[in-house]
Amino acid sequence: MKKKSIITRVLTVIALGLLLSATIVASKTGASDAYTPDMSNGADNFYKSNKVTMKKVEFKNQYNMKVAGNLFIPKGLKKNTKNPAIIVGHPMGAVKEQSANLYATKMAERGFVTLSLDLSFWGESEGHPRNAVSPDIYAEDFSAAVDFLGTRPFVDRDRIGVLGICGSGSFAISAAKIDPRMKAIATVSMYDMGAANRNGLKHSQTLEQRKKILEEAAEQRYVEFTGGKTKYTSGTVHELNENSTAIEREFYDFYRTPRGEYTPKGSSPELTTHPTLTSNVKFMNFYPFEDIETISPRPMLFITGENAHSREFSEDAYKLAGEPKELYIVPGAGHVDLYDRVNLIPFDKLESFFKENLKKK
Secondary structure, three states: HHHHHHHHHHHHHOOOOOOOOOOOOOOOOOOOOOOOOOOOEEEEOOOOOOOOEEEEEEEEOOOOEEEEEEEEOOOOOOOOOOEEEEEEEEEOOOOOOHHHHHHHHHHOOOOOEEEEEOOOOOOOOOOOOOOEEEEHHHHHHHHHHHHHHHHOOEEEEEEEEEEEHHHHHHHHHHHHHOOHHHHEEEEEOOOOOHHHHHHHHHHHOOOOHHHHHHHHHHHHHHHHHHOOOOEEOOOOOOOOOOOOHHHHHHHHHOOOOOOOOOOOOOOOOOOOOOOEEHHHHHHHHHOOOOOOOOOOOEEEEEEEEEOOOOOOHHHHHHHHOOOOOEEEOOOOOOOOOOHOOOOOOOHHHHHHHHHHHHHOO
């Protein structure tokens, strides 16, 4: 078998929190006219609320890169008082308009100041090349969000929590390990982006397969260094067929249909969700659960679906974390279900977790 075909097959088992095939972005994009997305269980990714005011904001991280966000403030909030706040991170390969805004809006309705952000290299945030992977900078973005919120006159800097969805769960944990200002940490449908790329789901990827990916990425660096075309990897497939896997269908239903599709300015449907190949291998050096126990005694909540293909990552983190900690399993829910299905997302649990752990001392 040719080396290139082996690599292509290997890459079909990895990725983002999106973990799908498509090593190279497919030539056709967009959802089929005949495809009807599954809008069951209250799927409402683009939810808006008349109880909340949303304002676009931006701030710099320590690398002097602009981080873009949406600030959500409950109407009637007393701005002459100090209030608890929550930072919300989007799934890996997504942008704040996908899942993060929904969570931020719903939690703002429950009385919290919330901030959804675009990770660097994605959405409206700065960073080149676009769609680059940098776990260290992603974690820094969460700390920069604390800088921003902690300097708002209506936010209590001692009561700031963080909520990471999918890949952002691992980035939030990475940030919280070195930033004690994050007082309560929750994750939803978390992906350990390091383990997912090193090992695949349920350790389905061999060391030899990993090395093939590293070899292709290393050779591609020469191509791009000498002015060649950027190569993208993983992400969500652009078409379904009779051979599409259940995971491919799950992500396609969200990212490639009106249910959750969103193309930020300056990008294109061909590139959304796809990181660059040469940068994506940096995840193989990413170990967010190392020293996770040092976050204790700050509380941690891991939310995952009963049927989520990513459940193993929340379970692994829970085993390693120090007290206090909780693993919350949502009955009947899959991975992407917890992106936007408001009838399944346990907002009451999130509210009680943050209210208890961000209350005034």
